[in-house]
Each structure stands twice: as C-alpha cells, then as structure tokens.
Amino acid sequence: MPPKTTDIVEEEELEPVADETAISARRVVAAYATDADEARMLFAMLGIAPGEDD
Template structure:
C-alpha cells in the first residue's frame, strides 16, 4: 500500500531560504534545461530562488 501523502513530508520547513551555493547550482541547472526565459523565471519562482549573479 502506498504511503499517505501526509506521511511523505513535513511542510513546516518549506519557507526556509536555500544556501547561496545551492541556489547558484540550481540556477545553472534550471537555465540549462529551460526552453526560454519565461520558463526559467517560472521554475526559479517554483524553487523559491531569485535570478541572481551566476558566478
């Protein structure tokens, strides 16, 4: 039997900011796979990261 969706994750930590290094890596991956700038912005938003310096 599959687990209940309430058993899968604790949503209490969703609003925590991600580390700068993690966000930078996520930006590179999203930018590489997004089909256009709008999709890239949407995915950044969904991940809770903002477009920033791609250092």
C-alpha cells in the same frame, strides 16, 4: 492523489537554501529551460529567483 495535510508546509516554516546551492540550481534551470519565461517560472517555483540574495 491530493497531498496529505501533514505534507503541506507553511511558507514561514521553509528555510532559505544556501547561496552555493541556489547558484547551482539556477545554472541547472537555465541550462534546461526552453526559454526565459520557463526559467523564471521554475526559479519562482523553487524559490531561487535571481536577485533574492539575503
């Protein structure tokens, strides 16, 4: 089922996650990813790529 147009969020409307949340999410992704490429892809999808500290 395609998303509703009201479900689509523009990138500039997204707020960055807290540092502690991003660190925890990185650990979970790293623990469950099958390899480094999958981890990088998941980091990018979640917007928590390593080195994106603001």
